[in-house]
Amino acid sequence: MLDPAQQVRDWLATYDSPTASVAHLLCDRHPHDALAVTEVGPDLLPRDLTYGELAERSAALAAAMADLGITRGDHVATLMGKGTELAVAAVAIWRLGAVHVPLFTAFAPSAIAHRLVDSGSRLVICDDEQRPKLDPGEDVPADAPWYVVTTGPLALREGDRTLAELTRGAGSAPAPVAVGGEAPFVLLYTTGTAGPPRGVEVPVRALAAFHAYHRYGLDVADDDVYWNTADPGWAYGLYYGLVSPLLAGHRTLQLRAGFDPELTLDVLAIFGVTNLAAAPTVYRTLRATTKTLPPEIAVRRLSSAGEPLNTDVVGWAADTFGVPLRDHYGQSELGICVGHQNHEDGAADVRVGSLGTALPGWSVTVLEPVADEEAPVGAFGRVAVDVKASPLMWFRGYRDNPGASAARFTPDGRWYLTGDTGSRDREGYLYFSSRDDDAILMSGYRIGPFDVETALLQHPAVVEAGVYGVPDELSGQTVAASIVLRDGARPSEELAEELRDLVRARFAEHAYPRRITFVDELPRTASGKIRRGRLRPTGG
Template structure:
């Protein structure tokens, strides 16, 4: 294996060419009899999908998608859980040169509709239990401009198609499209602090960055049984639970079940997982609920991403599993770009409270919060990416059709501002302090307060509201809301529950405020801005 800098150069030389083809890189070039996906059910029943079967099924589905009119550059959304069907669908789209738009299955219909407003969306593929979110209603048009494809056949609405119905084994195979390294192959929506969800276009050349984390950050080897527990509707689960292992020709586990600590241990033991990546919430919940471990568990690598780890969780993981739990840092616009790397060529010391160092291909630093010059060693400032010295950098700006958000670059384009604050020591180790915006990090998910506030303001009793994060022992943070009611409304427990349910139905089931406080006014600065530092849910 070349030195890390040369390896990044070699990956870019392969993934960023005019004739780059995603389907070839993620599937067709790998041995046909190697297992690509192991889908696991809640009863621990499993089925394997080899790269050969993935190639065959995705080729057949690509033909069916082409007959629906999907072509190069079209956007196709998925409302699907983990598993073989999602992998087959994504590969079929990439064979056509189409753009995959993953949607989190916990999103409410209104939130789904907001992410389907791009006029080039051609098809929505969904699991059967997600189909109702596309039905005509206040948010969805009576005559939607997209085709609907479901993963099962019952109940089948008029005009719907199914994955198996579209696939035609007798049709001539569709030649895989060569789209080049600059073409987008994913459009992922991420939450911000205000306005509409932000669309992040992921170009094919980003595969070099994804491969760097899979190899150097996680140290996934050919002999590993690798499991990323994150949902593929979000960046960490999609980039590193599906795309990166397929790119490397590795096997990835896909659990078709909600999180359960005992089931998690059963998967680790039954399938011999050696390399696991998960959000801190998974480890915190395991610590809180698990008393004994199955003796068959033999982990080699443990990784965490999505929010900062606390020392007690790190200590518990080492005492319980006998291996160090290493923290990694990134965001949807970058993928993972720093961390406590596992690979021996770049392995970092586990310095207390540090999130590690820059990943190969990235140059992370801290800027003075006022001048945007590099801050002195140990000084507090804004965590940033040195764009010119980060060959793995791929993000250039948000999707223009879906957002008015300004890309977080300094005016000269030299620095990408992550929105996080911290410091850096003399050896390049980063120390995370806090976000300098208001995004709530809960169970590894990024929740934009504006999305929740917009849902709450739809209630006729709500005059004003502000949403913020409060500490939570298991989730890291959880959502809280301070609400100012109109003159004719009265605060009650029933109204608080009604507001929680409204957010579940109008935005997302996972993002409802666990705490609702009724207040007469919101704390403001003399200029009228909300003082979020004074928003604390009262402890009772």
Template sequence: MPDPAQQARDWLATYDTPAASVAELLCDRHPRERVALTQIGPDLRGEDLTYGELADRSAALAAGMAELGVGRGDHVATMVAPSTELAVAALAVWRLGGVHLPLLTAFAPSAIAHRLAPGTALIVCDDDQRAKLDPGPDLPADAVGRVATTGGAPLRAGDSTLAGLEAAGAGAPVPAAAVGGDAPFVLMHTAGSAGPAKAIPVPVRALAAFHAYHRFGLDVVDDDVYWNTADPSGAYGLYHGLISPLLAGHRTLHLDAGIDPELVLDVLEIHEVTNLAAAPTIYRSLRATLKTLPPEIALRRLSSAGEPLGADVLEWARDVFGVAVRDHYGQVELGMCVGHANHPDLAAEPADADSLGAALPGWRASVLEPASDEEAPPGAFGRIAVDVAESPLMWFTGYRDAPAATAARFTPDGRWYLTGDTGTRDRAGSLYFSSRDDDAILTSGYRIGPYDVESALLEHPAVQEAAVYGVPDEVHGQLVAATVVLTEGAAGGDDLAEDLREVVRSRFASHAYPRRITFADELPRSPSGKIRRARLGRHGA
């Protein structure tokens, strides 16, 4: 294998050029007969789309969009379930040199209104999402311009359909626009602990970072059946369920149905998935459901991202699947930059299941002192940061129209990007996560990371999932609280709550036990699967 660091630089040299064209890189350069995407419907049947079909359909759709006035640099929003239509629409936007603005179908009008870029040229949506775009108290009339739906007929006067736009442009497909490595091709959003979501322009040169993770982090190979269960309208699903597999010329699966453990197992078996990437909640739900592994399921690689997976789930997966789950760490602003690599030349059995792993090729990450911008010594608690100067794959330069938020992400000299997470590193360079800066609990002068308490709680056999957060307290500032989801057959109550407190006292620290414990059927989560601790802090105790 070529030197991974050199390979990352080679990809950057390819994608960060004035001639870089997203449609060419993700589609047109690949063999036309190769399958690009398999859409799996609710009946679990698969429908293949080849790279040739993707090229032809996206070229025709791009011509139809151009007739509506969409051009280079314009924003086109999509609110579409995982599907062939989403892939074709995104490629059409990139073929025009436009910017794709993905919106989760779970969004309400207020969230849509905030995320729409000023002057969004077109919104593509599923038919069942169209009503959300009607003017109302949360969506001003001037926020939405042109709309194209994925169904067979327009739903409002002035609407178009994707099929109609494709048909209109079939006779005059447009060439793939060359926009260059600095041009944005995606506009993502990330929610902070305070204030509205911030917009993140993703430049074309970020493709190098996405390709490196696809190769080294996930280890997707040509004959893999690869499935990323994340929604491709969110960062992990878009970066690595749509963009990176197309960039590498691989096949990717999109499931157009709600995800539950039984459905996941059916997809793994029927479609003979060999490489799976999923949020921790998928693995945890599988653990609660799966008793024995069907012999038809033969996974080669397992990856997890979004939040720490936990030693118990890692051990369970290794026992059941015979394959280690490799935990990976990143952010919307970075992609994936740290983890336990799956590539065989880089993979090694984690020495410590609690470790996030080390920086992936093309990145350097470390831990800074809590009160200064110097690197902390091994084992010392501090702020997890990315070394900008030593990370050639670093692409984030700032939020759109948010200079103060951007400045808060970097040290004054620009040397370090501050993730907002805290933790430690060992002498080998592996990182250990403690908490988000804005999730840390301050009680009686102590700073407590939720992850540490959650890890302790998960060691109790009655606990399936746990979320720990702070609740206001006049005397102590905050009290540690926990919401717990129990395993099947377990019953909550005062006795179990006291047992759980004792587990935390004995397994982590005597001052960190949760003073308040509630039991719930499930934890509130974002569409990407992350626990919404802020919601629990308001309503969970």
């Protein structure tokens, strides 16, 4: 077996090649009879899709999209849950050399429309239950410039077509388009605190980074039953629940149901999951609701990402599953770049409280709080990636946002600034302290205060809103808000519930503030920015 450094070089040579085709790399080169996706419904019945079937169905859909005029470089969005249909749609998009724009199904119409308009998407493929969010209204223009295709006939509108109808009369399947390593194949939006969502263009060469984490961070073996529970509308679920297993020719398990601890245990037992990756909230919830595991569960690898793990959860996992739970760290702009490796080539004892060390292909350290030089061992500072020493580094900047892009790099371009703070020990283990940008990490989702504040300010009684995160035993953090009301408006629990409903309707179902405090004014800096650190005591 190749050493990790040589393996990284080999992956880069393949995925950063001018002849690189995403559909070929993720589908066509694999044995056609091998399983690619197993979709599991709430009834726990499996629906298998082989690589051969994925190739055939995605080719038919690609031909149909080509008939609509979709071509290389066009943006095509999906508003779909986990499962076989999403895999077919994504590979079909990549077969044409087009760019996949994943949309989180919990988003409200306003958040969806913003991303569709900003990306210039020409086509939206959506599940039936998501179709009403694309209806013309306050947020969605009546003359929207995108086609809508639904997975079924239940929510059809005039002008829509179903996937079955679209592919029935399609022309011949096009050959997979080779776009090369620098061309984007995904446009993913990540939330911030000081402005609208930022577009992250993921180039084909990033496949090397995703494959490296799949191999060394997760240690997914050929005979594993691999399950990443994260939603593919976000980076961890997309990069490592859909892309990396297909890239490696492995099967990915996709549960098409909401999270439930009993259902999770059933899936682990019935399908014989041996390699599990999930957000900390999954493990925390299992810990709170599970006393003993069914004897059929025999997981050999446990991984977590999205927010730091609590030490008690790490201990519980080791006692309950009999294997260590390994913490991993990354961002939408990087993928996972730090962690406790599961692979035997770099595996080490779990250092409780640490995020682990830089994974193969990455160099991550801590810089001084102000100066762009490495901080002493044990000192707190800014977590940063050494760009020149990280061959897997692929992020170059945000789409059409030079200001936000420049803020991520030091002036000389050597360091990528994660926006997080922490420290490192003498052996290179990193310890997380806080997020500089105040993003809220709830159940593995990254929620930008700006998005929630924007929704809250649409209520006629609200003058100002300050949104922040508060610790939560199960979710890691939950959303809280301090609200300044207009003269004459009175605080009440009824008003608080109206504000929660507004966030659900105008931004996302999962992002409503669990705690709302009505205040006379918000703490601000001399320049007028909200001091979010001072909101927390105000919120109780």
